[in-house]
Amino acid sequence: MSAVLEIENLSVRSGETLLVSNLDLTIGENARVGLIGESGSGKSLTALAATGLLPPGLTATGSVVLDGTEVIGARDADLVPLRGSAVATVFQEPLTALDPLMRMGSQIYQPVLRRRRRAGEPAARADIEAEVRRLLERVALPDPDRIANAYPFEVSGGQRQRVAIAMALACHPKLLIADEPTTALDVTTQAEVLDLMAGLVREEGMALLFIGHDLPVVARIVDDVTVMRRGEVVERGPVGTVLARPEHDYTRTLVAAADAFDRALGAAR
Amino acid sequence: MTAVAATEPRRMRASLTLSVGIVLVGLHVVVALLTLVWTPYDPAGMAGGRLEGPSLAHWAGTDRLGRDLFTQIMIGSRIALTVGAGAVGIGALIGVTLGILAAFATRFLDDVLAAAFDILIAFPTLLLAMLVVAATDSASLFSAILALGLAISAIVGRLTRILAKRVLEMDYITAARTAGTSWAGIVFIHLLPNIWPTLLVNFALQFGLAVIAEASLSYLGLGAPPPNASWGRLLQEAQGTVYTAPFGAIAPGLALVTLVIGMNMLADGLRDIGDPTRRRSR
Structure with missing residues (x-):
């Protein structure tokens, strides 16, 4: 099985400060991998480095092979066709991840148009609009026509995140990166969006790379987890094993915190 | 509910401002177009006695050569609008292009462009106009438009650069890029629509300022030469007789003020309708 994303020895620096150090991560086709860690542990930077979109001022060394193409050191123009087709991302805060002045239907229209042109499929307006509608139905949005004509600020947070997921789906990516996609949502909506x-x-x-800090949330959707702390991998393995028998102190703390939270909830009930 | 109650009077005030702005500017546009085909009197010919006050025959009186002032003020509208539109057009084209370039550029080029904007803004517009007149060998309508256009391009460029940088940092730009949007796509699909409302308001304000600046240039003889009846030149000619025939200065002054106020009100009104998040949600 070939890998969609192969990260070897990745380090990300801001000047002298090491933000991610010697990270290895491989995601095979159809694999679902979780990346867990507290905020500032370098999870999101890893995801940005994987698509060659690190903010200016940050430098990456090592090797990131995305769908057979080396990302580090590549020209941006060479990465543009790779983004979307190889990978698409869903971000944490859907309100800022959607263009505020663009109707949501048009925001899904763009990636559909791009993908169809690349694939040489019919790209007539009616074809694309039909696909936009299908995508909105696919992410279980009620009343797709209303949503397509609405601006992001006119719908709820959960609905916005569904639109963002529809945008990612529109690309037909081999790998979906979800960067804390449920953190900005309330608990009920969180569960719905995860499912x-x-x-x-x-x-x-x-394939899925799911980034999060909340162990139970990540465990619900992935098969394998990698735990990061201060830019380093501290533990990795199948999600059941890591949850049941955490080896590293930090992972134990995460599991204990999740358990304590569950117990507190149980006591409240 | 309180939010709705608070925005309603504000919205009505905004639309009132916009309406008055449109009426004032529209009036000048209609008059300017009219002068292309018809004026009450021959603008260069004697139409009555010298320095007459306002009358039914001469609404704004006559100048010291006996020419009808109202005719000249009407032609002044055309000149003011031409200069305003030309200067804002040049300024917008150069300013928006360079501003976006600066926002995308490497640090060095960005610093160079930012410094260029700042220097050009600090440079007195009058001095710039004199340089342009010297470079083009004549004071003309074109030299005035060019000088004001350059001055405006620096202001627009600086504003565009700041607005574009702010937008480029937003998550939706990163989201669009991860989905494979090219740089051209980012600029035309996401960047320009998001900075456009603010730019448009600024263009309207700059238009008003350009009209005033053109009057100043013409007053100093750096604008359109006679017989072009620029309001600035009318004011300058009326200066010597302001005590005996004050209307010669008041009338072009009024014309200038109505157009500039109209433009500013238009800008204010546009600001409030340009952003869909300020529109009533359905």
Whole structure:
């Protein structure tokens, strides 16, 4: 099985400060991998480095092979066709991840148009609009026509995140990167969006890199986890094993915190 | 509910401002177009006695050569609008292009462009106009438009650069890039629509300022030469007789003020309708 994303010895620096150090991570086709760690542990930077979109001022060394192409050191123009087709990303805060002045239907229209042109499929307006509608139905949005004509600020947070997922789906990526996609949502919506993503990843045959800090949330959707702390990998393995028998102190703390939270909830009930 | 109650009067005030702005500017546009085909009197010919006050025959009186002032003020509208539109057009084209370039550029080029904007803004517009007149060998409508256009391009460039930088930092730009949007796509699909409302307001404000600046240039003889009846030149000619025939200065002054106020009100009104997040949600 070939890998969609192969990260070897990746380090990210801001000047002298090491933000991610010697990270290895491989995601095979259809694999679902979780990347866990507290904020500032370098999870999101790893995801940005994987698509060659590190903010200016940060430098990456090592090797990132995305769908057979080396990302580090590549020209941006060479990466543009790779983004979307090889990888698409869903971000944490859907309100800022959607263009505020663009109707949401048009925001899904763009990636569909791009993908169809690349694939040489019919790209007539009616074809694309039909696909936009299908995508909105696919992410279980009620009343797709209303949503397509609405601006992001006119719908709820959960609906916005579904639109963002539809945008990512529109690309038909081999790998979906989800960077804390449920953190900005309330608990009920969180569960719904997670279940939706789990189903879509399975049905569309995408690989998934799920980034989060909340162990139970990540465990719900991935098979393997990698735990990061201060830019370094401290533990990795199948999610069941890591949860049941955490080897590193930091992972134990994460598991204990999650357990304590569960107990507190239980006591409150 | 309180939010709705608070925005309603504000919205009505905004639309009132916009309406008055449109009426004032529209009036000048209609008059300017009219002068292309018809004026009450021959602008260069004697139409009555010298320095007459306002009358039914001469609404704004006559100048010291006996020419009808109202005719000249009407032609002044055309000149003011031409200069305003030309200067803002040149300024917008150069300014928006360079501003976006600076926002995308490497640090060095960005610093160079930012410094260039700042220097050009600090440079007195009058001095710039004199340089342009010297470079083009004549004071003309074109030299005035060019000088004001350059001055405006620096202001627009600086504003565009700051607005574009702010937008480029937003998550939705990163999201669009991860989905494979090219740089051209980022600029035309996401960047320009998001900075456009603010730019448009600024263009309207710059238009008003350009009209005033053109009057100053013409007053100093750096604008359109006679017989072009620029308001600035009318004011300058009326200066010597302001005590005996004050209307010669008041009338072009009024014309200038109505156009500039109209433009500013238009800018204010546009600011409030340009952003869909300020529109009433359905």
